[in-house]
Each structure stands twice: as C-alpha cells, then as structure tokens.
Amino acid sequence: MTNAPLPYRSTPIFDENTLPAGLRKEHRTKAGVWAVIRLLEGRLRYRTLDPDCETILDPAHPGLILPEQTHFVEPLGVVRLQIDFYDHHPELDSLLSEAVHGQTAENNALNQRIMRLRALSRWENEGGTPVDATGSDINPEERHH
Numbered sequence: 001m002t003n004a005p006l007p008y009r010s011t012p013i014f015d016e017n018t019l020p021a022g023l024r025k026e027h028r029t030k031a032g033v034w035a036v037i038r039l040l041e042g043r044l045r046y047r048t049l050d051p052d053c054e055t056i057l058d059p060a061h062p063g064l065i066l067p068e069q070t071h072f073v074e075p076l077g078v079v080r081l082q083i084d085f086y087d088h089h090p091e092l093d094s095l096l097s098e099a100v101h102g103q104t105a106e107n108n109a110l111n112q113r114i115m116r117l118r119a120l121s122r123w124e125n126e127g128g129t130p131v132d133a134t135g136s137d138i139n140p141e142e143r144h145h
Contacts, residue, residue, distance in 0.1 A: 005091065007084035013040065014082070016075040028070045034086045037063035042079030047072055057081075064090070 014020070026049065029035055037046060039059045046063040047054045049070040056076070057063045065071060084090075 005086065005088070007036075007086050007090075009085045011083045013080055016042070016077065016079050019073070019075060019079070019081070023073055026070055026072050028068050029065055029085075031067050032087060033067050034089055035065040036084045036086070036090055037065065037073065038082050038084060040080040040082065042081075043076040044079055044081060045074040045076055047074075 012018075014023075037044065037057055039057050039062070041059065044057045044063075045054065046057050048065075055061075055063060063073075
C-alpha cells in the first residue's frame, strides 16, 4: 500500500479508438494543474514542445505534464490509458513506489527515468540546464527517444 497523493479528477479510461481528438493535437493544462498519463496497456507517444521532448510511455513509465505545458499524445497501437489531474506537483516516487521495490535492471531504468523527469520539472520551473540527481548536466539527446 502506498501513500500516493490522490488526484482531484481523473478521466475515463480511453483506448486507441476513444482517445479524444483534442488530446491528439497540441493542447496544454491550465495554470496550477499537473497531470499524470497512466498507461494501463500498450504504448503512447508523449511529446512536449517546451522543452522539445518526445517519450514513449508504457504501463511502467507514466508521463508527467507540468502546468501550462504544451503537449500532445499519439497511440502506438492498442492502448488503454487514464489521465489523473493534481492541484500540486505529484511525487512520482509515491505514485510508482510499488513498481520500484527491489533493484532489478528494469527498476533501475525506471528510477533513472524518474530522476530525468524531476530534472526536466526543475528546469521548467526554475529555468536553466536540467541536471540529474548527481548534479551532472543531462545530455539533451537523452531526452529524445
């Protein structure tokens, strides 16, 4: 059992056919609204425009949307997903804590991804060059998949 924060609103579960057209084209969250894209099945291309970043999401790799961040999504085949909305920055550690227990290679990769998302979040909120948890600059090419 986790202490994950609860979203104030969640969308219905969408699939590749019911995903609204508005989510497939450029749009943004409102000021003060964070969102987490949770894949229940399949893969989804998640693209932000500032910073310019493309990520492939799957059930082990959710997508964090920052307030007023322009983005769009594209299903990559069969998908089932839900979007949770928060009035504060959701802590990905608590949202994913059950997934990161133990230290398998997959969990190590997930932990690295969480650190990169945090670094991008700090970059977006504070400006400047994103850094990882060790203080090293993140290579911008690592943000593009």
